[in-house]
Amino acid sequence: MDFDGRRPLRTTVRLLAPRKWRIALATIAFAAKDSPTWLLPLLTANIIDVVVEHRPLLQLWLNAAVLAVILLQNIPMHMLWVRQMSLIVRELGTDLRSALAGRLQQLSISFHTKAGASLLQTKVVRDVENVEMMLQQVAASGTSAVLTLIGALSLTAVRVPQFVPLFLLVVPATAGLVAMVRRRSGARNEEFRRRVEDLSARVDEMAHLMPITRAHALETEALHRVRGTVDEVRAAGHRLDLVNGRFGALSWVTYQLLGAACLIGAGWAAWSGFAPVSAGDVVLLSTYFAVLTNSVIGLFGLAPIITKGLESIRSVGEVLAAPDLERNEGKQTVTAVAGAVTLQGVGYRYADAAAPAVRGLDLDVRPGETIAFVGPSGSGKSTMLNLLIGFIRPTEGRILLDGVDMEHIDLRSYRKSVSVVPQESVLFDGTIIDNVTYGLRGMTEETVTRALRDANALEFVERLPHGWDTVVGERGALLSGGQRQRLAIARALVRDPRVLLLDEATSALDSESEALVQEALTRLMRGRTTFVVAHRLATVRGADRVAVLSGGRLAELGTHDELIAADGLFARLHRLQKV
Known part of the structure; x- marks a missing residue:
């Protein structure tokens, strides 16, 4: 227009x-x-x-x-x-x-x-x-x-x-x-x-x-x-x-x-x-x-x-007429995603910010590997997720997806192979089946049932008055936090993504709901390249590697046990949470 x-x-x-x-x-x-x-x-x-x-x-x-x-x-x-x-x-x-x-x-x-x-x-x-x-x-x-x-x-x-x-x-x-x-x-x-x-x-x-x-x-x-x-x-x-x-x-x-x-x-x-x-x-x-x-x-x-x-x-x-567009036209379309992600000197500075949120970050992630980002508040964890999904572009360095610079990729085609489970799941005022299959057509009953079961959601859905035809209310107001989160996981499962982004997916839940959601997340993460942001360090024990951020830089990198043994920043944060 x-x-x-x-x-x-x-x-x-x-x-x-x-x-x-x-x-x-x-x-x-x-x-x-x-x-x-x-x-x-x-x-x-x-x-x-x-x-x-x-x-x-x-x-x-x-x-x-x-x-x-x-x-x-x-x-x-x-x-x-x-x-x-x-x-x-x-x-x-x-x-x-x-x-x-x-x-x-x-x-x-x-x-x-x-x-x-x-x-x-x-x-x-x-x-x-x-x-x-x-x-x-x-x-x-x-x-x-x-x-x-x-x-x-x-x-x-x-x-x-x-x-x-x-x-x-x-x-x-x-x-x-x-x-x-x-x-x-x-x-x-x-x-x-x-x-x-x-x-x-x-x-x-x-x-x-x-x-x-x-x-x-x-x-x-x-x-x-x-x-x-x-x-x-x-x-x-x-x-x-x-x-x-x-x-x-x-x-x-x-x-x-x-x-x-x-x-x-x-x-x-x-x-x-x-x-x-x-x-x-x-x-x-x-x-x-x-x-x-x-x-x-x-x-x-x-x-x-x-x-x-x-x-x-x-x-x-x-x-x-706003110029702040995500420009994808004319760029390479991704037809298949293996899940290899490489960060080369990646940095990002927000407009009018005094210092970069992320700087000089190098990381090589293999397909199917789980990487957890941890660190103090303001260390750059959320910025990393936004960079990996393409919401923001690096102001320095580059991110490669399966060896291709994401700057040259049509991000819409890449995101068809991505699922995000945020801290608070986003549901709209529709039925459970509408929310789980949002944007997908032709999903079989067997596929949806399996996704609900693997997300530990099938049991509570079947107890609802109208099953998966139950209307969840605006923003899922008629469901508990744990139920909403398990539906978000089912939504991710039904898409069978190659890249998974988890943003504090269990931090707002009680112990019982957290156990059910964590079990569902474990099924969801299996075989997929996964990036996890977590404040509770106990939840990243199963990650292949933990990337510890401090001041926007990569301070430490290793398995949970390796970082505990190194007695560095991660170990200090771990001890503080135990107190």
Whole structure:
């Protein structure tokens, strides 16, 4: 999608361009269905002149017939317009949301970490809704106002051309007012949007912290944090409302004064004979000026909605034009993974970090070998897992997969042979079978059953009311921590990965659940290249080698027993955990 958030108006036109024929059909339908707005004053003037000037009665019936036709055609033309505009707006909204979802899948993990889930949710839901609302309002009120202006000015030019200059005063007055509103309201709209995004993030944070908040009786503190952001939203919204209200009042008074001048001028012209103005023309001019005034006020009223919609286009552009992409196109596709991993002088420095998180790390891992990363907090363990899965790229050195530099590999193809079991398993609100086979199709019942059994999950799944068709709730809320973790292992088993990443997979469990999960992990790790991050050093006893990290460097490397015998950093950490 060709999207430039810095030029929202041009981007909007570009988004609508593929639908130009449907827009043309909708505009024609709208012009037909809205024609009574500017034709009724003309017909009214004709009927008044028939009565006042005693013209032939046939003219009365002809005007009545035209009136009936233009009123009755409104129904089919209105439905045609609604159908076409609904398709235009809803399809564009769908395209934007699909483009955002697709882009979010391409953006790096570091982008997601910095942006936050609630902010991105606001862009996908609220900002696209603002764009849809802008298009709907412009299509209805804007098109009506423009067509009414054209119709009323054209008929006035034919009937009483002397009054066209007065009517045209409305246009520059409106242009000036709208320009003032755009300039002032644009800044206020952006401020208001930022405050709403902050509130969304704060509410998301409050929801996640709810167990901690309740456990420590911190409800007042939590409310205080949210209330501060709510007050900022209120203040920003109030400032925006004042700007819109001030210019709304100014525009109304301006147009009412011009309307009164038009009525008095038409009456004077008819009484004095200054212009050939009939009684019907006085009504016509007065009505048309009111129609023109309302149309211009309607256009003026669209300014805040348009400003808000264009600001949302800019907001969406922050995602669609974000450069922080994981680039895989044109790179080598991996069809089979043996599991040999080689790190050569690998280092990584986070943006704006004072020192590298990992530096100068060399390691040669054989296929099927289990490597455990241990070390104090901040030693680089999580960074190592992110490097191995490709969430981040080394800023120095390189990582080889089966002898091929991962910089040249399409990581999406590599990850088809990878499974991750995190500290807290990630489940979605679906059935157990949906979660275990997520992203896989055609899994046989035998395969799923075996995966559940090997994950020590089959027994508790069969006890559930609906077996593996049981819905687990949002984030697996209806299951215990140990049950969720065993389902995560079953999800990994059913994929039969060649490379396995375990991130503190048992640290949050009780002793009984940990024993069941550890037993399942042992089955899962068998024959697979496995990288384990662990704080509890007793859990890495079965690793082929233990890599001890300190300050981002590889301090020690060996088996559990070798490192204990060496009496170095690992041994000291081991003794501290025993105390």
